[in-house]
Amino acid sequence: MACGDTDDQPHTRTEGIYQHCENCGDSGAPAADNAAMMLLVPSDVLRPRRVDEHFAAEADAARAAGHQVALVDHDALAAGEAHRAVQRVPAGAVAVYRGWMLDCNSYAGFSTAIADRGTRLRTGPEQYRRGHELPGWYTTLAAFTPVSTWTVGTDRTAFDNARQTLGPGPGVLRDYTKSMKHYWHEAAYIPDLADGPAAWSIAQRLSELRGDDLAGGFVLRRFEQFTGAEVRTWWIDGVRRLVTAHPDTPEQVPPADAHVPGLAIAVAGLALPFVTVDLARRTDGVWRVIELGDGQVSDRPATTPAETLIADLLSDPGKVG
Numbered sequence: 018m019a020c021g022d023t024d025d026q027p028h029t030r031t032e033g034i035y036q037h038c039e040n041c042g043d044s045g046a047p048a049a050d051n052a053a054m055m056l057l058v059p060s061d062v063l064r065p066r067r068v069d070e071h072f073a074a075e076a077d078a079a080r081a082a083g084h085q086v087a088l089v090d091h092d093a094l095a096a097g098e099a100h101r102a103v104q105r106v107p108a109g110a111v112a113v114y115r116g117w118m119l120d121c122n123s124y125a126g127f128s129t130a131i132a133d134r135g136t137r138l139r140t141g142p143e144q145y146r147r148g149h150e151l152p153g154w155y156t157t158l159a160a161f162t163p164v165s166t167w168t169v170g171t172d173r174t175a176f177d178n179a180r181q182t183l184g185p186g187p188g189v190l191r192d193y194t195k196s197m198k199h200y201w202h203e204a205a206y207i208p209d210l211a212d213g214p215a216a217w218s219i220a221q222r223l224s225e226l227r228g229d230d231l232a233g234g235f236v237l238r239r240f241e242q243f244t245g246a247e248v249r250t251w252w253i254d255g256v257r258r259l260v261t262a263h264p265d266t267p268e269q270v271p272p273a274d275a276h277v278p279g280l281a282i283a284v285a286g287l288a289l290p291f292v293t294v295d296l297a298r299r300t301d302g303v304w305r306v307i308e309l310g311d312g313q314v315s316d317r318p319a320t321t322p323a324e325t326l327i328a329d330l331l332s333d334p335g336k337v338g
C-alpha cells in the first residue's frame with residue numbers, strides 16, 4: 018500500500034503548447050495519453066471568453082502540459098443554471114474543476130449538466146459532499162481532528178444539544194464548509210460552551226455573517242491550542258501528492274515534520290479523488306487536522322507555482338514514482 022507520506026516530489030511529464038481557442042477555452046490539444054483529463058475553470062465575469070484571472074495560471078499550465086481546458090460560468094452554476102453554465106464544455110473527457118466554491122446542490126447540477134454533454138466530472142456529487150462538508154469526512158478523521166458536533170439547520174434547541182454534547186470549555190464554531198475566522202471573537206470563538214446565552218449570540222452572528230451561504234448547520238468543535246502556520250496537503254486518490262503553505266500564510270515554508278501518523282490510511286479510506294487536508298501543530302507538538310476540503314475548490318497559495326499543482330493534479334498516478 019502507498020503510504021502517501023513521502024511523495025511530494027515534482028514529476029516529469031511531456032510538455033506541449035497548444036493554441037487556446039478564444040471561443041470555448043479549449044486548448045485544441047491532441048488526444049495524447051494524458052489529454053483525456055480536462056480542466057474546467059471559471060470564465061471571467063466581464064469577459065466570458067477568458068479565464069477568470071484567479072485561475073488563469075492553472076489554465077495556462079494545464080494547456081502547456083497538453084490538457085484540454087474549458088470554461089464554465091461559475092455564477093450560472095451557483096444560480097442553478099448548470100446547463101447554461103457548461104455550454105462551452107466539449108464531450109468525451111473526464112474533467113477536474115478548479116474554481117470558486119460551489120454548494121453541494123450546485124455541484125450536483127454541475128455534474129449532471131456535464132454528463133449530459135458527454136463528459137464526466139472525476140469527483141461525483143456524493144464525493145464532493147463528503148469532501149466539502151465536515152460531517153462527510155469527520156467520522157473517518159475523528160482521531161486526528163478536534164472533537165466536533167453539528168446540527169442540521171440553525172435551530173437553537175439543536176444548537177444547545179450539540180453544545181452540551183461537547184461539554185464545558187472553549188469551542189470553535191463554523192458551518193459545514195466555512196468559518197468566519199476573520200470575526201474570531203464575534204462569530205467563531207466560544208470562550209465557554211457551558212455559557213448558553215453567550216454561545217448562542219456567537220452562533221447568531223455566524224448566521225448573520227454567512228447569510229444565505231450558511232451551509233448545512235452549525236459545527237461546534239473543541240478548541241485546541243495551535244502554534245505556527247497551517248500546512249495544506251493535497252491528495253489524489255488517497256495518496257498525498259503535494260505539501261504547500263496554507264493560502265493565508267503563503268510565505269511560511271511547510272515544516273518537514275508536518276506529519277500525522279495514520280492519516281494516510283484514513284484519507285485513503287475516504288476514497289475521494291481529490292482533497293486537501295490542512296494541518297496545524299498543537300502546542301504539545303502533535304500535528305492535527307484542521308479540516309479536509311474538496312481539492313477542486315481549495316485555494317492554491319501564491320507561493321506554489323500553478324505548474325506544480327497541475328502536474329500533480331492531472332497526471333496519471335500510475336506513472337508517478
Ligand SMILES: Nc1ncnc2c1ncn2[C@@H]1O[C@H](COP(=O)(O)OP(=O)(O)OP(=O)(O)O)[C@@H](O)[C@H]1O
Pocket residue numbers: 163189191194195196197198238239240241242243247295307308
Ligand atoms: N478546534 C479548533 N481549535 C482551535 N482553533 C481552531 C479550531 N478549528 C479551527 N480553528 C482555527 O480557525 C481557523 C479557521 O477554521 P477552518 O479552517 O475550519 O475554517 P475555514 O474558514 O474553512 O478556513 P479556510 O480559509 O482554510 O477554508 C483555522 O485556520 C484555525 O486557526
Ligand SMILES: [Mg+2]
Pocket residue numbers: 295307308
Ligand atoms: Mg481552514
